[in-house]
Amino acid sequence: MGYARYEVYRNGERIEAGYAVEDTCNRDGCEAKIDRGLGCLCGHTPGGDEFGCGHYFCEEHLFVSMRDDEPQMCEPCFDAAEKQAAKDAEETAVAQI
């Protein structure tokens, strides 16, 4: 990783990504200038993965999970991950009884 500029597919659409590609925060109403590097990405993988949507956000609109294996995420993805984690914890608790 660490390419300045590359292309990825996100929801079937080809987009430019990389830290040399300028963007504004993908959150509605936020005008913060960012780049499409991994530092601004929601999720682990450009284009989206099981955690993130593959959109790009400013620092203020990225949330860091308490769980080690999870990446930084935007608010909706973070909420979904939290809900999933709570559900998993519940299922684990039930399984242990």
Ligand SMILES: [Zn+2]
């Ligand atoms: Zn997201």
Ligand SMILES: [Zn+2]
């Ligand atoms: Zn923002």
